[in-house]
Amino acid sequence: MKQYEAGKYDVVVIGAGHAGVEAALASARMGANTLVLTLNLDTIAYMPCNPSVGGPAKGIVVREIDALGGEMARNIDKTHIQMRMLNTGKGPAVRALRAQADKVLYQNEMKKTLEQTENLTLRQGMVEELIVEDGVCKGVVTKTGSAYYANTVVVTTGTYLRGKIIIGELTYESGPNNMQPAINLSHNLTDLGFNMVRFKTGTPPRINANTIDYSKTEIQPGDDVPRAFSYETTEFIMDQIPCWLTYTGEVTHELINNNLERSPMYSGMIEGTGPRYCPSIEDKIVRFNDKPRHQIFLEPEGRNTEEVYVQGLSTSLPEDVQRNMLKTIAGLEKAEMMRAGYAIEYDAIVPTQLWPSLETKLVRNLFTAGQLNGTSGYEEAAGQGIMAGINAARKAKGEEPVILDRSEAYIGVLIDDLVTKGTNEPYRLLTSRAEYRLLLRHDNADLRLTEIGHRIGLISEERNARFTLKKQQIAEEIDRIEHTSIKPSDQLQEILGEIGSSPLKEPTSAAALLRRPEVTYDVIAKVVPAESEIDPVVGEQVEIQTKYAGYIDKQLQQVEKMNKMNNKKIPDAIDYLAINGLATEAKQKLSEVRPLSVGQASRVSGVNPSDISILLVYLEQGRIAKIAK
């Protein structure tokens, strides 16, 4: 194929999935002239698996993206069919929003946003090769011969790299949902010296809603109060569509057991590593054979389609088995299967080959994000996408990267885990991966990240002004209730009695009263109202920050300790092999990961505390040596 020079950009983004769109939008909005190449313009921000956004940890990522000026939150707010707040019975740190998406609307809306964004060019084309000179990425070449030059390149190819679909005995090269796979780009990355791994994921069959007997299932409605992911959303969709819950039964399990030898999982046809948190139904039955039934959630794919996603039934069994299997599930006896479930294998890059900025160590000016980095999930992809976009745009301008700390954002936890520890299965965010979970709440993503978003040019002055006001109101109200005394009175005891709280014996501060588990901010506002009305979102912050101050402080102290270690930078030129006393495993792992700070080094698996002590001594030695010169 003859190549021709097709254009020059500040940033080129390969792929327009959930990582690619955030990367491209961030980059363009920061003023970088950005090109997005996708192999199909009709599948921008496509959801090949479940039509849903958010949930524990993931939902918080969506809010973080919003606080940084990203798009996912706004887009789902405009296109969902249902929204629910999860974990409302638990503490504030683990509450999370989840939306069911109208799959097609979500894509259309996102495409429109990309099309209308300044500095952003959207084009169909399959990238087959990166232009790399002397270890620096200079651009990309497409299948049709167009060579685009760029200061920086972001690769977000999802599960397309050497993608292979497996259904029972059938396998063929394919991207998700029978789209074109990207074969040559994967070979190109290997040729450039990248270490790749083979991962696997899967999706369940889809069925026709008209053929479901809903009377045998339980309804799962959305919340009847307005909900939104974005801090900026003012219009709420209240016309919602429910999901439905049913179960597999013993007949289902027997059928699966009888057909196990036809399952590629057990016939050895699948070589990729699948995620434990997303097992296929056959996997669940083999590994947990004492469980009499498994949950199946029926999730509509949109307002203008009858297609229903059968959550819980991810499978790579042959098509005929899938059809029989559906018939064994309550309510699905007559269900028409519209698409079969399948497993997909793909190449991913070993993420310890990346700096925390998501730039590759091997090739400068090349960034990667999303499922290509070994993660799974739209939110995980989008979270990396926005950071890769930000850092690619900054690098194109010669600016320092933005790296979020583990104590600042789930996105920080996600990226730090990937580049420091790597992953041996598709990585999913869980709240338990965050050691400072109480700080990384869904309600305070704006307080954590808006200032960063503003500083890098993704948050407008207007929005920042609104945010600053909110922050100020929170501080003032906390201060007020700390210094407002409440005395026992008949009216007060009555209010306390109503909420099942014991009577107040001695005068106390409003804040102390708020620390009682059953007392909410609304009660305080009723007993000692502020001069002017307090916005409910401010009230929520006042309540959480006051009520859980003890626990929050404990975590802040841990963060402070860790920050001391994070602030001890490690020079890039360090030669771990030359440090006497480091354990062999530590030498190898540290040489591979090349952590930027002692804090990061301490999180590398296989590095123990005495290695860190030795490293500290070594670094100090270097510092003294430099002064001596």
Added chain:
Amino acid sequence: MEGDTIAAISTPMGEAAIAIVRLSGEEALHIADRMFRGKKPLKEVDSHTIHYGYIIDPDTDEKAEEVMVTVMKAPKTFTREDVVEMNCHGGLVSVNRVLEIALNNGARIAEPGEFTKRAFLNGRIDLSQAEAVMDLIRAKTDRAMNVAINQMEGRLSKLIHTLRQTLLETVAHVEVNIDYPEYDAEEMTHQLLTEKLTEVKREVEKLLQTAEQGKILREGLSTVIIGRPNVGKSSLLNSLVHENKAIVTDIPGTTRDVIEEYVNVRGVPLRLVDTAGIREPEDLVERIGVERSRKVLKEADLILLVLNSGEVLAEEDEKLFEAVRGMDVIVIVNKTDLTQQIDHEKVHQLAGTHPIVSTSIKEEQGINELEESIKELFFTGSVESGDMTYVSNSRHIALLKQAKRTLEESLNGIDAGLPVDMVQIDITRTWEILGEIVGDTVSESLIDQLFSQFCLGK
């Protein structure tokens, strides 16, 4: 983590009659003042001065040790931090006690080589010494521990692993409720949590009790040598002490009236008690009637009963057998170099299941067999009365106390009706603290637990 105050016994075990507990860090003076009672608070004294007083346990106000305390304020100290050195009388028990009090009052046990490391990091040591520091850190981490400690710690770590597993399963259960709120796993209720945590807390408390009783490793296996006059008790004692390095020697008459010798026999630490009575030509048989001697016998973990095979069995010998009935006894038939008068068959009969060792201490015969027999008795477990896992190490004790505290905090949180994910913070912390005892705190194991315990996914 740097910045906190560290403590350790900085004199080598068993090489001196005086032992020093050293504190270094910002809080050193503050911690020392909490436990020291002298003429005036150490905060007010001049730097580089020495002060007489007592160490007390602030929790109970009990006197623990008579000390001379040296105060050295930053920066002219070894570590360039505030340093306090407490000179104790020596004796494993009292030094450990002083260290323990320091740890309970805010100090953290120093890691191997940490004082030196701090000295270096604070610019106190020159460049050429850096390598040596690193060697030190490495060497001490890899140090081989004595058999007894290995044995004990093996048992301890097994128990800790079980406790951690209980906590991990509990946390995984809480986590599954959080990360998969719609999943049909049983909700971890506050009641269920309370049960699990109380169970773990009970075990931790039990461990701490063994620590407070100060069993075996900390104090040695309390061992009494008995026998009629001139059967060779003193020679046996001397032989055990000389063969085996005495760990610490108390100076008679200074702090207590009982003399104790610590020896390490094939990895088994022995505390030879009431040896004063053995050294003097006083007849222990008569003294058995004395209340205090009875008490000594009653509290002994091991009895070495010595017979003279050059003489016929005396009535006193039989009385001795009677006095130690039901205890762990090794019968030593000494003086095999003399013409044998003793009725061996009768000895066997009296000894019953107790091991019998023939020796001639004078000719240095049979000592090996005796030592082997002590070791066997110890390691086959016949010496331990009942189910005892001993906690001996001050670091472990400090960590167990922390674990107990965090467990209490989580139980308080449950009582106060805090959300389960808040309570979980303290449970996870407990799990990490216990992990420090066994040297294992990888958070990935929680994720592993989550997915092996529950069937999750879409």
